[in-house]
Amino acid sequence: MPELPEVETVARDLRESLPGRTITGVTVRWPRTIACPPPDEFRQAIAGRRVTSVGRRGKYVVLGLDRGYLLIHLKMSGRLYVTPAGQAADRHEHTIFDLDDGQQLRFQDVRKFGRVYLVDDVEQVTGNLGPEPLADDFTLVTFRRRLERRSGRLKSLLLNQFFLAGLGNIYADEALFQAGLHPLRPAGSLTPAEQERLYNAIRGVLRQAVANRGTTLGDGGYVDARGEAGQHQEQIMVYGRTGKSCLRCGTPIERLVVGGRSSHFCPRCQKDPAGV
DNA sequence: AAAGCACCCTGTACGC
DNA sequence: TGCGTACAGGGTGCTT
Numbered sequence: 001m002p003e004l005p006e007v008e009t010v011a012r013d014l015r016e017s018l019p020g021r022t023i024t025g026v027t028v029r030w031p032r033t034i035a036c037p038p039p040d041e042f043r044q045a046i047a048g049r050r051v052t053s054v055g056r057r058g059k060y061v062v063l064g065l066d067r068g069y070l071l072i073h074l075k076m077s078g079r080l081y082v083t084p085a086g087q088a089a090d091r092h093e094h095t096i097f098d099l100d101d102g103q104q105l106r107f108q109d110v111r112k113f114g115r116v117y118l119v120d121d122v123e124q125v126t127g128n129l130g131p132e133p134l135a136d137d138f139t140l141v142t143f144r145r146r147l148e149r150r151s152g153r154l155k156s157l158l159l160n161q162f163f164l165a166g167l168g169n170i171y172a173d174e175a176l177f178q179a180g181l182h183p184l185r186p187a188g189s190l191t192p193a194e195q196e197r198l199y200n201a202i203r204g205v206l207r208q209a210v211a212n213r214g215t216t217l218g219d220g221g222y223v224d225a226r227g228e229a230g231q232h233q234e235q236i237m238v239y240g241r242t243g244k245s246c247l248r249c250g251t252p253i254e255r256l257v258v259g260g261r262s263s264h265f266c267p268r269c270q271k272d273p274a275g276v
Numbered sequence: 277a278a279a280g281c282a283c284c285c286t287g288t289a290c291g292c
Numbered sequence: 293t294g295c296g297t298a299c300a301g302g303g304t305g306c307t308t
Contacts, residue, residue, distance in 0.1 A: 075303075
């Protein structure tokens with residue numbers, strides 16, 4: 001499941017081959033993948049545009065074009081890669097961009113949740129996203145201010161992209177474990193020391209995961225734009241480890257559903273908030 | 277503001 | 293072995 005570190009890795013990979021390439025055409029095999037503009041218009045509009053940059057905002061891959069932007073959200077199972085046009089197409093490659101060098105940028109997405117946006121301005125899609133957790137201007141003070149205004153549970157808040165952009169289920173659970181905080185803890189109830197622990201945990205986990213080129217769990221899991229698995233699964237402490245021993249204290253990891261999403265945590269390292 | 281839930285999808289895991 | 297069913301998950305939108 002691509003989250004910030006995985007999307008960042010894909011963007012870095014694509015940056016090696018896409019800038020300077022012109023998109024000569026596109027094949028859309030699952031029109032719902034195209035979020036905007038409408039698929040027919042999209043086909044017309046994308047042809048002839050040149051890629052000038054490759055970046056990331058939250059979990060979106062952002063391709064800067066000579067005019068406008070192409071944003072791609074991988075959601076659960078999306079994969080992006082560049083391959084020679086002659087390469088046989090997989091049945092889950094729903095959108096295929098032809099490039100002017102005989103290659104293709106292919107968007108494969110088994111579960112079809114992923115979306116592609118062609119817009120004039122990045123903000124049209126990402127305008128309401130929260131801060132970038134690894135940006136220099138995302139300071140402890142900024143984080144505190146945002147946290148203190150909230151009364152919901154920590155886990156739900158960390159998954160809220162309008163609160164903070166880029167965390168998904170894996171890194172939210174890992175960050176809470178690193179910070180020693182229970183997923184149900186009310187966000188506004190943290191002490192200054194706990195706020196700082198959480199801030200450092202979020203940034204630390206994400207930085208390490210980027211350095212490890214992301215987390216790949218199981219078959220069909222995330223792969224980068226080269227088709228290779230990440231390495232961060234070796235460092236995972238709680239996510240998906242229900243019933244297994246906590247790697248810090250040995251207590252069995254527990255699972256809880258919060259906001260419809262599973263949460264994995266160590267009941268000893270992450271103490272229950274009072275009254276829950 | 278926040279919580280709960282259905283929905284979008286399909287591969288996979290699991291029970292019988 | 294094979295079938296049916298539950299489940300996973302990011303994000304949106306609706307209801308309470």
